[in-house]
Amino acid sequence: MEKITVIGAGSWGTAISFVLAENGHDCLLWTRRDEQVVEINEKHTNNSYLPGIRLPENLKAVSDLKQAVDHAETIVIAIPTKAIRDICKAIGEIVNRKCLFVHVSKGIEPDSLKRISEVIEEEISPDKRQAVVALSGPSHAEEVVLRHPTTITAASNDQQAAECVQDLFSNNYFRVYTNSDLTGVEIGAALKNVIALAAGISDGIGYGDNAKAALITRGLAEISRLGVKMGANPLTFSGLTGLGDLIVTCTSLHSRNWKAGNLLGKGNSLEEVVSGMGMVIEGVRTTKAAHQLAKLHGVSMPLTEALYAVLFKDVPPKEAVDKLMNRTKKHEIEDFFLND
Numbered sequence: 001m002e003k004i005t006v007i008g009a010g011s012w013g014t015a016i017s018f019v020l021a022e023n024g025h026d027c028l029l030w031t032r033r034d035e036q037v038v039e040i041n042e043k044h045t046n047n048s049y050l051p052g053i054r055l056p057e058n059l060k061a062v063s064d065l066k067q068a069v070d071h072a073e074t075i076v077i078a079i080p081t082k083a084i085r086d087i088c089k090a091i092g093e094i095v096n097r098k099c100l101f102v103h104v105s106k107g108i109e110p111d112s113l114k115r116i117s118e119v120i121e122e123e124i125s126p127d128k129r130q131a132v133v134a135l136s137g138p139s140h141a142e143e144v145v146l147r148h149p150t151t152i153t154a155a156s157n158d159q160q161a162a163e164c165v166q167d168l169f170s171n172n173y174f175r176v177y178t179n180s181d182l183t184g185v186e187i188g189a190a191l192k193n194v195i196a197l198a199a200g201i202s203d204g205i206g207y208g209d210n211a212k213a214a215l216i217t218r219g220l221a222e223i224s225r226l227g228v229k230m231g232a233n234p235l236t237f238s239g240l241t242g243l244g245d246l247i248v249t250c251t252s253l254h255s256r257n258w259k260a261g262n263l264l265g266k267g268n269s270l271e272e273v274v275s276g277m278g279m280v281i282e283g284v285r286t287t288k289a290a291h292q293l294a295k296l297h298g299v300s301m302p303l304t305e306a307l308y309a310v311l312f313k314d315v316p317p318k319e320a321v322d323k324l325m326n327r328t329k330k331h332e333i334e335d336f337f338l339n340d
Contacts, residue, residue: 001025002168005072007087009036009061010279011049013078015141016104019174020076021056029061030068037061053145066094074100074168076135077120080280081107084116088123100130102154102165106189107282108289113296115186131161134182135169136189137240138248140255147173153240154178155185177240184232188223188242191304192249193283194290195219196257197264198307199250201317204265215303216250222301226290229297257283264310265317287311 002025006017009031020027031037040046040061044054062068069075069091079087084105101124103116114122117132137152144150154165154176162178170176179185195215202211223246224237236242249255260281263273274281291308294301306324309315 008079011141021059131158184236187227196249197261197283200258200261201265204262
């Protein structure tokens with residue numbers, strides 16, 4: 001039994017805690033909201049995020065960050081990417097020993113263009129962290145808490161740390177692989193949200209399966225081109241955090257990025273979509289970062305650029321699609337890892 005703290009009691013943070021508690025670990029779930037603490041501890045539910053699910057009785061919640069950090073040997077960060085730097089800075093000031101840090105967030109910090117592991121390493125000094133592990137893959141929280149079979153990847157520059165996380169989380173419905181390509185896993189996890197937004201827009205406009213298949217395939221090519229340019233192993237993008245995550249996020253009604261894109265495709269403005277959903281849409285923020293990374297590394301990412309134009313330049317979705325379809329003709333295989 002390990003002492004583990006999960007930072008963030010949204011749907012995914014709660015689902016991860018569900019798995020850890022069922023595996024017999026001493027898991028503490030941190031949230032800012034006192035009323036959420038009371039609900040989890042007394043009713044064993046978190047109905048705002050996972051309605052109808054009863055949580056393990058050995059899963060406890062707190063709103064005191066120091067209490068949460070002091071509890072843990074392993075700290076799992078499960079909050080939106082925009083809040084990670086601030087929370088890591090706060091944790092770095094509290095933690096007084098080396099902990100293993102795991103993150104389950106999927107995004108890239110705009111402007112700094114840092115991956116999540118890089119943000120964690122910047123804000124938490126080496127004397128306070130054993131290693132950083134990214135836990136990622138095709139995994140909807142709503143299915144994990146129903147104990148539906150799920151497979152994901154633990155990626156780290158430290159193979160022993162990745163294997164430790166594999167041991168902590170694995171059970172008969174939650175299978176964890178390891179991967180040494182931390183860059184590739186984080187890039188794939190982040191950029192699939194961009195393509196999921198585009199897939200939702202396609203469905204919202206009324207296009208069919210042909211269009212979605214093209215988006216997933218060409219989206220994977222874009223993600224791979226950028227990832228390889230940034231030092232990733234190209235094979236990673238054929239795995240769970242590349243193709244696997246793309247499929248589930250672009251095709252599932254559980255995906256908030258797909259839902260947001262679908263509303264955009266039906267004519268809603270970005271402001272209307274963001275305010276109406278009431279949840280963080282990681283793909284919007286990541287589209288900005290991906291646009292910046294493409295410019296920085298000189299990588300052609302036409303799908304990303306089209307989505308950037310829709311989100312931030314008020315280009316109508318149908319107009320962006322027409323522009324994509326009328327680009328200069330290319331050779332498919334040569335184009336997969338090379339620039340257009």
